[in-house]
Amino acid sequence: MIKFLDLHKLNQPFEAEFKEKFQSFLDNGWYILGNEVNQFEENFAKYCSSKHCIGVGNGLDALVLIFKAYVELGQLQKGDEVIVPANTYIASILAVLQADLVPVLVEPSLETYNINPDLIEEKISPKTKVILPVHLYGQSSEMDKISEIAQKYNLIVVEDAAQAHGIKFTGNYVKAFSFYPGKNLGCLGDGGAVVTDDDKLAEIIRMLRNYGSKVKYENDFIGVNSRLDEIQAAFLNIKLPHLDAENEKRSAIANRYLSEIKNDKITLPNLSLRGTKQSHNHVFHLFVIRTEKRTDLQNYLKENGIETMIHYPIPPHKQNALSSWNGLSFPITEKIHNEVLSLPLNGVLTDDEVSKIIKVLNEWTS
Numbered sequence: 001m002i003k004f005l006d007l008h009k010l011n012q013p014f015e016a017e018f019k020e021k022f023q024s025f026l027d028n029g030w031y032i033l034g035n036e037v038n039q040f041e042e043n044f045a046k047y048c049s050s051k052h053c054i055g056v057g058n059g060l061d062a063l064v065l066i067f068k069a070y071v072e073l074g075q076l077q078k079g080d081e082v083i084v085p086a087n088t089y090i091a092s093i094l095a096v097l098q099a100d101l102v103p104v105l106v107e108p109s110l111e112t113y114n115i116n117p118d119l120i121e122e123k124i125s126p127k128t129k130v131i132l133p134v135h136l137y138g139q140s141s142e143m144d145k146i147s148e149i150a151q152k153y154n155l156i157v158v159e160d161a162a163q164a165h166g167i168k169f170t171g172n173y174v175k176a177f178s179f180y181p182g183k184n185l186g187c188l189g190d191g192g193a194v195v196t197d198d199d200k201l202a203e204i205i206r207m208l209r210n211y212g213s214k215v216k217y218e219n220d221f222i223g224v225n226s227r228l229d230e231i232q233a234a235f236l237n238i239k240l241p242h243l244d245a246e247n248e249k250r251s252a253i254a255n256r257y258l259s260e261i262k263n264d265k266i267t268l269p270n271l272s273l274r275g276t277k278q279s280h281n282h283v284f285h286l287f288v289i290r291t292e293k294r295t296d297l298q299n300y301l302k303e304n305g306i307e308t309m310i311h312y313p314i315p316p317h318k319q320n321a322l323s324s325w326n327g328l329s330f331p332i333t334e335k336i337h338n339e340v341l342s343l344p345l346n347g348v349l350t351d352d353e354v355s356k357i358i359k360v361l362n363e364w365t366s
């Protein structure tokens, strides 16, 4: 069986270092916001060519805290509207709601699966204050066009980079990352971070994640408890230097899929934008194909020993949690959710496994 993602195998090369680190963690007796978190914040800020990194509990909180910090700064207020892609993992939308802001959904482009920049302007109202592009599946959103719109309407841009560790960012917008185990840079539990060049924003997020406090027992904001765990930061410090290599392996496999999968019942990712501009790059968090007969294909692959996943089966506006939106129509988003299938794609897949996946896909007659 070719697993979709073998986390044990993925982390195995680091086990000796993890064990050593864990022993010194035990010896140290310092569990919260210690040297490892400080070190990771420094390392990851540098990796992102950014001034500040603030480690938080998870990717969702990274987004929520960014919005809450803008509220504390007086740049956002309750009820302001945030432009978000209709085609995203629900966390992007939940974050907007948790900060008492209003998500305004925009259809994706079928070529990129990311927000369609040409449909943003028609959704802008006097209450619109933010655009939240999500670099879905690891592919950069069309940031050049998004930046232009943001400038024209004086909007804040917040990037959901939870699937895009290592893409070349354009512009110095604030970014939210997740280190959920399956992400390109994953820890062994939950973790997240905010990366920004904005001193004031960074200072407030640093306080908000820790009860709104800078000096112990003095609280300046109504904060939360969402700190990157010290031991997870230690694991991330060990894994970060290997992120580029992991991304290169993913890219090499993706290139094989792109050139060797040949089946007219299967739509491969359209990467025509890739490489044309700096903003259109891809770190292949996921390799997502489309077919009208998804259930058949998924079963066929399973029978042939290949595990796949669906990212994602139900669009946010059709979720029970967002019942007031269930009647809305986003046909491109719905089409994507009905047709997508994610193939195994990660650094521990062997060449033979990749060859097998390609062969089995090419032999599918539906």
Ligand SMILES: *Cc1c(COP(=O)(O)O)cnc(C)c1O
Residues within 6 Å of the ligand: 058, 059, 060, 061, 088, 089, 091, 092, 134, 160, 162, 163, 177, 178, 179, 180, 190, 191, 192
């Ligand atoms: C994973 C993910 C998140 C949330 O990250 P968690 O660490 O699971 O909270 C947010 N947005 C996107 C697009 C994600 O893929």
